[in-house]
Amino acid sequence: MSQAAGLAAQHMAAELMGGLVSHDREPIPSIALTTDTSFITAWANDTGYQTIFSRQIDGLGNAGDILMAISTSGNSVNVLKAIKCAKNKKMKIIILTGETAGKMKNLGDVRICIPSTNTQRIQEGHLLAEHILCELMEASILNLEPV
Numbered sequence: 001m002s003q004a005a006g007l008a009a010q011h012m013a014a015e016l017m018g019g020l021v022s023h024d025r026e027p028i029p030s031i032a033l034t035t036d037t038s039f040i041t042a043w044a045n046d047t048g049y050q051t052i053f054s055r056q057i058d059g060l061g062n063a064g065d066i067l068m069a070i071s072t073s074g075n076s077v078n079v080l081k082a083i084k085c086a087k088n089k090k091m092k093i094i095i096l097t098g099e100t101a102g103k104m105k106n107l108g109d110v111r112i113c114i115p116s117t118n119t120q121r122i123q124e125g126h127l128l129a130e131h132i133l134c135e136l137m138e139a140s141i142l143n144l145e146p147v
Contacts, residue, residue, distance in 0.1 A: 004123045005070040006034035008096075012068065012130045020134040025142055033057070033082070053082035063090035071095075072122045074102025083107045096129060098122040 009032035016030040033056045034040075040052050047055075057067065067086040071079045074097040083104065086093050095101065095108035099115050099122075114125030139145060 005072065005076075005126070006032070008070055008123070008126050008130060009034050009068065011127070012134065015130070015134040016137070019138065020131065021138050022142060025138060028137060028141070031060070050077045051081055053078050054085035057082055057085045057089065057091070061086060061089045061091050064092070065089075066092045066094060069093060069095045069104065069108065070097075070126060071102070071104060072098050072119050072126075074098065074100065074104035080104065080107075094133075096126050 013030040013032040016028040018027070019025055033053045036056070039056070043052055043055055061067070065086075067082060069079050069083050069086075074095070080103055083093055083095070087107075092110075093108045094110040094112065095104045096112045097104055097114070098119075099113055099117050101111060101113050105111070112129050114122040114129070116122050116125065
C-alpha cells in the first residue's frame with residue numbers, strides 16, 4: 001500500500017466517523033489500519049510488512065464488517081492478504097484500484113477501478129470515489145437524497 005492509499009484510508013475513516021455532509025448523524029464506526037504505528041512497526045519488525053493489515057483484521061474484523069481495500073496497482077501483497085483474511089471472516093469487501101485492478105480484480109464484492117494507469121490520476125479518482133461513497137452512506141442513514 002502506498003503512502004497516498006494510507007492517507008486515503010485515514011481520510012475516509014475520518015469522514016465516516018465525523019460526517020462528510022452532516023455532522024448531526026451518529027458516527028459510522030471506522031478505522032484506518034494504517035494509523036497504529038506502534039503495532040505496524042513492532043509487527044513488521046517481528047514478522048514482516050506483508051501481514052500488517054491481515055493481522056489487524058484478524059483481531060478486529062467481524063462477519064458483516066466492510067473492508068475497503070485500496071491499492072493503485074491492485075497488487076499490494078499486504079492488501080491482498082487483508083482481503084483473504086476478510087473473506088475468511090465473512091466480511092464484505094470493496095476494492096478501490098486502478099484500471100487493470102491487478103490481482104485484486106475479482107476479489108471484492110464491489111470493485112471500483114479508476115480508468116487510468118497514471119498513479120496520480122488513480123489516486124485523485126480514489127478521493128472522489130471515497131467522497132461519493134461517504135455521501136451515499138450518509139444519505140442512506142439519514143433517509144436523504146444524495147447531494
